[in-house]
Amino acid sequence: MTTLTQNDIEIAARAADHFTRLYYSTYDSDTRVEDLPNFYRPTSALTWNGTPYQGPEGVKQLLSSQPPSLLVTVSGNVTHGKGPSGNPPSTPAKSIDGQPRVFSQTFMLAPDPNAPRAAPGEVAKYYVNADAMRFVG
Structure with missing residues (x-):
């Protein structure tokens, strides 16, 4: 070893x-x-x-x-609904409903061949070629 x-x-x-x-x-x-x-x-x-x-x-x-593409990775927290205080009293304490959840999402953006040509200094037009989203917490 x-x-x-x-x-x-x-x-x-x-x-x-x-x-x-x-x-x-x-x-x-x-x-x-x-x-x-x-x-x-x-x-x-x-x-x-x-x-x-x-x-x-x-x-x-x-x-x-391959066309030029962009890979965008996003991570953060998301809460669906009104949050823990918005849950009915009958919601179990360990329920994920209304609780903040950690997520990671990755987008592969590709140039949109159907978009009008970008002017100099303007951001090129892209579309989402692939999207992978996952709750990690």
């Missing part, structure tokens, strides 16, 4: 932070189709919405077919 020191954990955390910053800045660049496949090797596997892609060429094929 390997014992990790605090220094080992800090090095791993810095490496993970560095990798994600580099990967996503490359992903967001104008040259992502050419540059992002460099993160992968011929034996690398990537699965996109259940479809497998293999190696740098598979990644390039995927990226070439």
Whole structure:
């Protein structure tokens, strides 16, 4: 069994932070189709919405077919109804009805090809391509 020191954990955390910053800045660049496949090797596997892609060429094929998109992640609290004070007296104490609940929701937004072209400086028009919502508390 390997014992990790605090220094080992800090090095791993810095490496993970560095990798994600580099990967996503490359992903967001104008040259992502050419540059992002460099993160992968011929034996690398990537699965996109259940479809497998293999190696740098598979990644390039995927990226070439994707429109620019935005991933929006939202987390917070939501209370349905009037809240705990709005529940009838017969509501069990541990009922989730009217109680605040923690949620996480992720939207994949894609450019809307049917929307009028955005003017310079105007926000592009997107539609919700995928939506995943989950109560986490």
